[in-house]
Amino acid sequence: MINSQLSTTFKTVALSAIVLMTSCNQKKEPVETETTKETEETANVLLKEWTGPYGGTPAFDKMTVADIKPALEKGMELNLKEIDEIANNTEAPTFENTIIPLEKSGAELSRVFTYYGILSGNMSSPEFREVQKEMAPKLSEFNSKISQNEKLFQRVKAVYDNSLKTPLEADQQRVVQLTYEGFAMNGAELDEEKKKRYAAINKELSGIYTNFSNNILADEEGYVTYLTKDQLSGLSEPLINAYAKAATDRGQEGKYAVTNTRSSMDPFLTYSDERDLREKVWKNYYSRGDNGDDKDNNENIAKILKLRKERVALLGYDNYADWRLQNRMAKNPENAMKLMNAVWPAAIARVKEEVADMQAVANANKDNITIEPWDYRYYAEKVRKKKYDLDSDEVKQYLQLDKLREAMFFVAGELFNFKFTPVEEGKVPVFHEDVKVWEVNDKTSGEHIGLWYLDPFARTGKRSGAWANTYRSHTTFDGKKTVLGSNNSNFVKPAPGEAVLVSWDDATTFFHEFGHALHFFSSEVRYPTLNGGVRDYTEFQSQLLERWLSTDKVIDNYLVHYKTGEPMPKALVEKIKKAATFNQGFATTEYLASALMDMKFHLADPSNIDVDAFEKETLTSLNMPKELVMRHRTPHFGHVFSGEGYATAYYGYMWADVLTSDAAEAFAEAPGGFYDKEVAAKLVKYLFAPRNAMDPAEAYQKFRGRDAKIEALMKDRGFPVPKS
Template identity: 50%
Template sequence: MRTALFPRAALCVALGLALSPAFAAGKPAMLDKWTGPFGGVPAWDKVKVSEFEAAFQAAITENRAELKAIADNTAAPDFDNTIAALEKAGGALNRFYTYFGIHSSTLNVGDMPKIESALAPKQAAYGDEVTQNAKLFARIEAVYNAPEKAKLTPEQQRLTWLYYTNFVRSGAKLDAKQKARLSELNQRLASLYTSFGQNVLFDEQNGYTVLDEASMKGLPADIKDAAQRAAEAKKLKGKYLIANTRSAADPFLTLSEDRAAREKVWRAFIGRGDMGGEHDNNKLITEILELRYERAQLLGYKSHAHWRLEQEMAQTPERAVALMEAVWKPGAAAVARDVAEMQKLIDAEGGKYKLAAWDYRYISEKLRKAKYDLDMTEVSNYLQLDRLREGMFWMAAKLYDLHFSQLSNVAVYHPDVTVYEVKNGKGQHVGLWYFDPYARDGKRSGAWMNAYRNQERFNGEITTIVSNNANFVKGKDGAPVLISWDDAETLFHEFGHALHGLLSDVNYPTLSGTSVSRDFVEFPSQIHEHWLATPEVLNKFALHYQTGKPIPAALVDKIEKAATFNEGFRTMEYLGSAVIDMKLHLAGAGPIDPDKFEREELKKLGMPEEIVMRHRTPQFNHVFSGDGYSAGYYAYLWADSLTADVWEAFEEGKGAWDENVALRFRKNILSVGNTVDQAQAFRNFRGRDVDTQALMRKRGFVEAEKTAGQ
């Protein structure tokens, strides 16, 4: 749940506006139609960073011409000449955004940050130009209101509704003066989002902590090695460098015995974007919140949160808040119980200090060992990245009859990237899966999935191209990469997003794969985390990196018994972020001082003082480096309520590998994309609305409540 879909900023991409035919000479080669196998693949060799600006201009020129042809059509507007025509448009622009997105998220070095800053407002302006095109909107509206709409297929009707709604929500019905102001707001916001993300990246790359060997006590050899190599790369001989990223900070905070060093690493990590000076994000947040509020008012909504949630499964901020409140109390109670136990442990060991935020991961790990005799570093010895990847493939074969095989004839944008072909049980091509697992300079932290190409078939069979991205640290001299249990879950999570894209079976690209509401899209990913913990996957793929022996049954048993251990911490560090996100976007007209707001609201809410928000406001990329998850971080909890309920459907059947349940899950959820209303899709699978008690059971809050009450 730490992960996000790759945010594709441009509205035109979300709307599937695209273009293709002949274009004047001199356009950058990166806009060329993809050629080669599988209906064409991205041509990375044609991408020159220096041509991004020219390519964008050429792509929108081409797109303008095509949209003009649709808008100026003298025939009466109908589905084919308007909606379907829009679905066919935008090829060059989509290709531009695929390449540009890869470079801004995984190769953001050299001139790239500058180019990104220069292009962000222009991209926003073009999005507005499209949605504010009165002639085009008039045709969409005519199709939407025409009685003939009833004769279209349900999928076509939904697509028409979606175009109409997206245009209206983007200001198509405003007057000229309002439209101009809206566009100003969107352009300014786009610049602020870019600066925000770049500031966080700056602090992640420059805010590292340099330590002596003594501070590395408690850390396993592979982490020590990586820290030593990172220091050597900065010419810091004999030192150890802990990068200011989650994948480096979390293991250190979990394992380092040096309390002072833990505090140092913790402060650097939670201080990202909040260090004062030119890379501080606080002023940017204040302005973003003010502009978002003004935009919501302009569009006729009470707040940014109301505008954002209208199209989500939750529909209103109130329903999202209600779910968060329902979980808050049991979550905080679980933390209080855990903290009391941890303090006892500290006292028993003669530590004369009160548990602080930088001790939480370290002491809770000790508590896990004490209570369950479970050592997660021992577990990591069985979690080899390459084997787990094979485990995911095995899961996909068993559940969905999908088969992965590595290709060597498809170009990549970096030598670390590998490409796999995906086929179904009949040997037919389904799509491509790109895997970019390792951290490097210029790659944003975390893990995510994105689609290079959506599945569609209304205009010929087009197959999916998706990618999974992560930030694992490469092994020394090709040694196996050992990852944590949390990271293994993340791996399966992102692969779940990929499967959602690969199993798409729809006609129109705008409705394809993961193009569903934000609070639904995390559910197909989260549910796949569950299969990691099945004995079948662990026995076959959790193999010791030295002996090759499968993980002992006794260890698996302990993992199962400790399944809800530390759930209070996980819930509260997440909820702190989710509630603050929502409250910031319900707070109305500013100005808001984010540091003060965060401090005071968390106090009012009764946030346990031993836990800090998973993403503090000044580093909250989900919310402030784009509109993507703004007033939307709650989505992970919402989706988890669906996940928990659907997992129980497997358990009510023959268990994790029940073929019939998997088939129904695929048919009703994974393959339908956005062709069905998401609440209805859930109902189609489960036969009823979601039971949120399943979430309480999953997190161990129901039993804990009972015990506490006894």
């Protein structure tokens, strides 16, 4: 997942459909002199230019919550001054005097948002959430002042119209197109009355998004299941130690804490023999935002759906999905639904088979139960052992986090020619002692490419899940800027001196998020706007990188036993490969259920919607198996309702996976397999380096020589392959 970060100029705000996760207020102040501006910046560290080695780095060690509000307000003021200067330029609009200044604008605010993103996602606190709540509508007003600036839009439109008659260089043409479309999609051509309503809707949404996110975080922090020594049956020693540390960290010495995050919940549901506790942990996790209290999100969702529909209606669209998908690879909701509906029947049919296998095991054990959602992982693990003689806990002994990181560096070196070198502790400021930093260089030339930050462990105040983001992106139009990229995970921190052992699924996610980082570091674009992308494509690069986890070079050299150092036995490797499509019914169905619900919510009439009832009725109509639930139940579906980054775009993981499976076949069929130099060079040239400088469909055709086909996806999941 790519973290949605607030943009500093309209060039990105528009293109991301104004992702209003957070926001701030704008007040008119007297025009200030350069001296005053410098004094303000000196007074607030969050506005200051980054200093130190590597092209300058964020002063994470100096950021405070108290600095956030004044920094945001000053940053917005400075940005709006820049926008006014561009809009009021009396010269005829050109790329050089309109688009270039737009690309340069907002540097101070961009720096503030880097700190804001860390305090929101990695280091949240009650104090910060209060600031966040206050600033959300104010940032929305700021965004609207740019997106609805008539003079600015007319200049952009003039450059766009002229470029259609006299084309610019290819990447410049792409920047102009994306900038113009961003304005047009976000109401720049509306009349004044509609513009006011459009802005008011965005302002209201920004506050709801913030409230939605904070409610989820509150439920994640507020529901912890504490265990005693007699309730640990089935759990491994490393997991027990990790739960003990989590309890100690919360002042419960001598107990064991299962926190309300996926990385803590998932292994408990997989291994714990205590069915009553499995049910409790399951219900805690899947009822986040749905507990009928002051943190309940159902009313927030109903408001969001109504406001989104009203907003796009101002632009002449029947529903939010039609508006949102017009510049995605899918182009419209019908194409997205067609793909999901092609896979859904095979997925739920496989679930039926998986449940039958699990029920048979339960019956043979005389457990006297009927499989329920909190039983799925537990009995699936028993079926895995029975069918493939494969024990997930045994596999974990060979999946050490540090070794997996080394494996990712190896893959990056082989495919991208990148070298990762640890940065000496203290040389670069970090926001928490858990964060480590590596320098990224070109292996051949030694050229500095950027820094990679890793924040691997769960903590109070850190949102759940895994994500990647950038603190600075590669550009060259205004002097070369190197990349500052990060990966963020929520692995359970081990007891001191112990290795971090993770599941195969978690190892896959680790590789996935690193794929996003490699996309950042591979960039060869000139302009900031071209570092963006579309959701049903940008997940492709990261999903593809997952495939290298199971390559022989990684398995043979990096998957070694955490105690003995012995490589993973060939017999175990063979079992893993034979079980590659195991439990795909569960994995595909829980994901697709969320993707389908996302789309159906935004195609429905939200006038009098009962969110819980709509979720239940829709899933029933889809024949959703009762033995599992959506991967993200609606009341905590942060991808879709804490902002707009993935709204009507969650299907994009499946769309991207069609590309992934098809591209993986290109490697599998090459002479050098997954390390084939010729295919790797094409991968970097066409699918990573251009970012959004090229239409994604065109880029994929250049790589593969044709469009992607669904057959490889179905084959990878062990589903029946449709006839051509």
